[in-house]
Amino acid sequence: MIHRLPSWTGLWFASATAASTKRPLHHALFDMRLGDQTQTLTKTPTLPCDGAGDLTLLLSDELLLRVLAAVPDSLRLPASLVCKRWLRLVGRLRRSLTLLEWSFLNTGRLPLRFPDLTDLDLVPASFASPSGSAAGAPLLTSGPVSVVVDTHADPPIGDCRFLDPDAIDRCLEIVARECPGLRKLSLVAVASETGLMAVAGGCETLQELELHRCSDLALRPISVFANLQILKLVGSVEGLYRGPGVTDIGLTILGHGCKRLVKLELSGCEGSYDGISAIGRCCLMLEELTIADHRMDAGWMTALSFCANLKTLRLQNCRSIDTDPGPLEHLGACPAMETLQIQRCQLRDRRSLQALFVVCETIRDLVLEDCWGLENDLFSLASICRRVMCLSLKGCSRVTTAGLEQIVLSCIDLQRLTVVSCNKIKDSEVSPALSSRFLYLKELKWRPDSKSVLAMSLMGMRLGRKGGRFFRRVRMKLLLY
Amino acid sequence: MAKMIKLVSGDGAEFEVEEEVAFQSKIIKDIVADADDVIPLPTVSSKVLIQVIEYCRKHAAVNSFPLSPSSSAAAAASSSSSISYSKPVSDPALRAWDNEFVKLNNSSLFDIVIAANYLDIEELVDLVLETVADRIKGKQAQEIRRQFNIENDFTPEEEEALRRENSWAFQNN
Numbered sequence: 001m002i003h004r005l006p007s008w009t010g011l012w013f014a015s016a017t018a019a020s021t022k023r024p025l026h027h028a029l030f031d032m033r034l035g036d037q038t039q040t041l042t043k044t045p046t047l048p049c050d051g052a053g054d055l056t057l058l059l060s061d062e063l064l065l066r067v068l069a070a071v072p073d074s075l076r077l078p079a080s081l082v083c084k085r086w087l088r089l090v091g092r093l094r095r096s097l098t099l100l101e102w103s104f105l106n107t108g109r110l111p112l113r114f115p116d117l118t119d120l121d122l123v124p125a126s127f128a129s130p131s132g133s134a135a136g137a138p139l140l141t142s143g144p145v146s147v148v149v150d151t152h153a154d155p156p157i158g159d160c161r162f163l164d165p166d167a168i169d170r171c172l173e174i175v176a177r178e179c180p181g182l183r184k185l186s187l188v189a190v191a192s193e194t195g196l197m198a199v200a201g202g203c204e205t206l207q208e209l210e211l212h213r214c215s216d217l218a219l220r221p222i223s224v225f226a227n228l229q230i231l232k233l234v235g236s237v238e239g240l241y242r243g244p245g246v247t248d249i250g251l252t253i254l255g256h257g258c259k260r261l262v263k264l265e266l267s268g269c270e271g272s273y274d275g276i277s278a279i280g281r282c283c284l285m286l287e288e289l290t291i292a293d294h295r296m297d298a299g300w301m302t303a304l305s306f307c308a309n310l311k312t313l314r315l316q317n318c319r320s321i322d323t324d325p326g327p328l329e330h331l332g333a334c335p336a337m338e339t340l341q342i343q344r345c346q347l348r349d350r351r352s353l354q355a356l357f358v359v360c361e362t363i364r365d366l367v368l369e370d371c372w373g374l375e376n377d378l379f380s381l382a383s384i385c386r387r388v389m390c391l392s393l394k395g396c397s398r399v400t401t402a403g404l405e406q407i408v409l410s411c412i413d414l415q416r417l418t419v420v421s422c423n424k425i426k427d428s429e430v431s432p433a434l435s436s437r438f439l440y441l442k443e444l445k446w447r448p449d450s451k452s453v454l455a456m457s458l459m460g461m462r463l464g465r466k467g468g469r470f471f472r473r474v475r476m477k478l479l480l481y
Numbered sequence: 482m483a484k485m486i487k488l489v490s491g492d493g494a495e496f497e498v499e500e501e502v503a504f505q506s507k508i509i510k511d512i513v514a515d516a517d518d519v520i521p522l523p524t525v526s527s528k529v530l531i532q533v534i535e536y537c538r539k540h541a542a543v544n545s546f547p548l549s550p551s552s553s554a555a556a557a558a559s560s561s562s563s564i565s566y567s568k569p570v571s572d573p574a575l576r577a578w579d580n581e582f583v584k585l586n587n588s589s590l591f592d593i594v595i596a597a598n599y600l601d602i603e604e605l606v607d608l609v610l611e612t613v614a615d616r617i618k619g620k621q622a623q624e625i626r627r628q629f630n631i632e633n634d635f636t637p638e639e640e641e642a643l644r645r646e647n648s649w650a651f652q653n654n
Contacts, residue, residue, distance in 0.1 A: 055629045058591050063598060063610065070614035077653055081622035081643060084634050097651050104650035113646075124652070 065089050092116050096184075099125040102163060105171045111178040118183040120175065123212050126168060126188035128161040142240050160241055162188055162213065169195035176202025184230075186210035189218035200224035210234070213243050214269075216250035223257030231258065232265040238293070245295070251275030255282035265290040272297035280306025290314040298324035301352070304359050305332030312339040313360060319346050325355035333361040340385075341367040348373035350381070357384040364388060364413075370395035376403030383410040392418040401429035408437055418445040425449075487519045488534070494527040495519075498534055505537035506600035525596045532589075533596050536582060536605050543575050583612040587629060 056064060068079055068090055080090035091112075096119035104110065104125075110117075127147050138149045140157055147160050162168075168188060172195030175185070182203040189196075189211040199206065200221070208230040211218060215235070222228075231254070235245035246269040254261075255278035262285050276296075279286065286307055291314070294300075301322040304310070313334070315321065325331065340360045347353055363385050368374065374396050380403065382388070388411045393399065399422055408414060417438075419425055425448035438444055484500040486509065504510040509520060522530065583590065594609040617625055626633055635643070647653060 054631050055587050055591050056631055058595060060598075063594065063606075066606075067610045067613045067617070070611050071618050075618050077647060078620060078622045079617055079625060080647075081635075081640065082625050082633070083631050086631075087643070099651050101650045104646070109646070 061085075061089065065092065069093055087113075095119060097121070101125055102167070102171060105174050108178075110174075116181065117179050118181060120179060120182055120184070121186040121210075122171070122175070123186050123188055123210075126163050126212075128163050140239065142237055145237075145240065147240065157239055158242065162241075165190040165192055169198075172196065173198045175199060179203065180205075182206055184208035184210075186212070188212045189214045191215065191217040193221040196221045197224060200226075213241055214246050214250070215244040216247055216253065217244075219246070219250045219253045219257075222254060225258070227260070228258050229260055230263040231261055232267065233269060234267045235269040235295075237268055245270050248272055248275035248278075252278040255279040259283060259285075261286055263288040263290075265292065266294065267292040268295065270295045270297070271300065273299045273303045276300050276303035277306045280304065280308075280310075283307075284309060286310055288312040288314070290316065291318065292316040294318055296322075298322060299326055301325045301355055301359055302331055305334055307334055309336050310334050311336055312341070313337065314341045314343070315345050315356075316343045317345065320349060321345065321347070321352040321356055323349075323352070325352050328355065328358055331355055331358045334359055335362065337362050339363060339365040339367075341369070342371055343367070343369040345371050346373050347371045347378055350378060353378055354381050354384070357381050361385055362387060365390045367392040368394070368396055372398075374398055376400055376406075379403050380406055382407050386411070387413055389413050390416040390418075393422055394418070394420045395422070397421075397423045400424045401426055401431075401434070405431060405434045408434060415441060416443040417441055420445065420447045422448045485518065488530060489519060489521045490525055490527040490530045491523050492527055494530075496527075496530060496534060498538070499541070502534065502537045502541045505541055505605075506602050508599070508601045522596075522600075524599060526592070529589075529592045529596045532593055533600070533602070533605070536597075537602065539575070539578060539582075540604065543572060579608055583608060587613075587616070 059067070064086075068076065068086070071079060076090055076093070080087045091114050093116075094114045095117060097114060097117055098121040099105070102125045124145060127145075129148050137151060140147050140149050140160075149156055150161075153159075153161075168190050169192055172187065175182070176198040180202055182199075183205055185199065185203070185206060185208070187195075187210070196218075201224075205227065206225060207227055209225065209228060210232040212234045213236075214233045219233075233246050233250075233254075236242040246266070248271050251266075251269075251271045252275060255275075259282055261279075261283040264279070264283070264286060267290075271294075280303055287309055289304075289307065289310055289312070293316070299322065302325065304313070337360050340356075340363045342356075361384060364387055366382060366385060366388050368379075369392070375398050379396070379399050383406070391407070391411065391414060393404070401424075404419065404422075404425055408417065414437075427448070485497045486500055486503040488496045488498060488503065488509075490496070503520075512520070525533070585593070590609050590612060594606055594613075597605040597609065616628065620628070625631065633640075
């Protein structure tokens with residue numbers, strides 16, 4: 001069957017032939033591509049190989065690299081052991097590395113094996129393994145970090161030992177020399193400036209930094225990182241280490257030094273209104289702030305309104321939000337706030353939760369996950385945030401259906417609702433008013449308990465005592481699992 | 482009357498194909514053959530050229546006469562993105578055809594990918610490279626070597642040192 005050509009192709013073809021300058025290009029292109037071929041061929045390229053030799057030698061490095069890139073990360077390791085060429089190519093594909101042993105840096109093999117690293121995590125390698133630890137010593141894991149516990153130390157946990165600051169500095173100098181293309185670096189901070197200064201000088205594209213066991217002193221050189229946009233500071237970790245930590249001094253140094261900061265995470269840090277307001281006033285581009293396990297003084301929340309561009313606020317693992325937020329009239333709302341996520345926090349204090357919602361009045365997206373102490377009357381405070389469009393409730397086991405209903409009905413813009421593992425919310429208690437509100441949602445994820453009987457109810461059956469049609473042929477995405 | 486282009490393989494065989502079939506190759510499309518419309522391809526054998534033309538014919542047919550509105554919409558949507566891999570084949574029937582097409586031994590596959598790379602037929606290059614990747618996935622080093630006849634140029638000590646390095650020096654997800 002002959003395919004008729006569309007007429008425009010004919011036109012293009014005709015106009016192209018008019019340009020006789022194309023001719024030399026024709027030959028040049030072929031010559032170039034031929035040259036490219038012959039470099040990597042061991043046999044005459046026109047004839048198919050006889051199968052006795054290495055087939056992959058027929059592929060250029062570029063093509064073989066593409067093959068290896070199509071193999072998922074987790075399955076790529078065996079490929080690196082095939083031969084030296086494959087080792088080199090697989091190494092080039094590796095972008096992120098978590099170092100477990102410091103001595104590997106000293107061997108000089110890092111740039112040989114992984115020349116194109118953009119993400120390096122030195123934290124696990126920075127813990128000093130206890131001397132003479134017996135095999136079978138317990139392993140303490142906190143989050144992503146695991147440490148061998150020295151059962152002879154006093155105390156055995158809570159104060160783990162790190163490598164010598166000199167050793168850390170020396171290795172940071174190696175990293176600065178050998179990984180110039182780094183974008184993200186995670187390390188254990190030391191009080192001296194040499195290491196960080198070296199990294200700032202050697203890794204000009206560094207955008208993201210994680211400083212563990214951070215202290216005010218360690219933050220002094222932070223201003224040398226000209227392009228820093230994402231920063232995470234870990235001051236102390238319960239059960240692993242407690243240091244001098246980060247206080248208002250460190251936060252002020254940070255504010256003045258990193259004016260381009262877009263995302264900031266403060267974990268286990270101290271501080272107060274002064275520190276937060278310094279950050280708010282100086283880091284004008286700050287969009288995302290995460291406060292985890294904080295030890296901040298009362299009244300810090302009032303300073304949040306200085307963060308004029310803050311879009312996302314995340315509170316994680318906090319025992320309290322703010323022990324004394326001050327009078328409500330002194331609290332300003334963050335003008336650009338869009339998302340509030342509260343995860344694994346204790347929410348028993350009415351005043352601080354109310355203050356939080358006042359500061360986050362403009363949010364569209366509210367996530368409450370695994371928060372304990374959240375009763376109906378506290379949850380009802382969320383109605384302060386009138387513009388909520390997406391509400392997600394996970395693992396809040398004290399909120400009842402009535403409490404949920406109150407909020408859902410008050411958020412007139414609500415479009416997406418997620419309710420997962422909230423044991424006091426029962427299908428049978430969903431009132432007609434609530435079920436008809438569900439009809440106007442664009443997306444509903446409903447699994448308040450593990451035995452979801454809602455699936456059966458959805459087939460047109462009635463819900464609640466009076467009930468109403470729960471499911472309608474309106475375009476609504478309903479996810480049940 | 483459809484414009485025909487003549488392709489001459491390395492061993493001298495001539496193949497006349499419709500222009501739009503030949504234009505699946507970006508190289509041919511860019512290089513405008515003028516008066517004689519004959520394009521010599523000295524590095525491509527007849528056997529391989531026949532297979533490549535078969536692929537191009539199938540894909541030209543789909544590209545100019547989309548079989549379903551969804552495939553043309555998907556093609557239109559993905560043509561605006563600039564990624565290193567070409568747009569994925571959206572039409573399930575075409576994908577099935579492609580999967581049959583690549584049921585070849587390694588030697589033939591490699592010949593095809595080299596020719597397709599030379600002629601700059603992105604979709605065919607991607608198809609073959611992904612097929613080769615599938616043949617590597619999940620295999621141990623020795624199996625991979627056996628499959629492609631690759632010589633192990635590590636000494637036993639080097640290989641052992643590498644395995645040790647892989648296990649203690651850094652994390653492997």
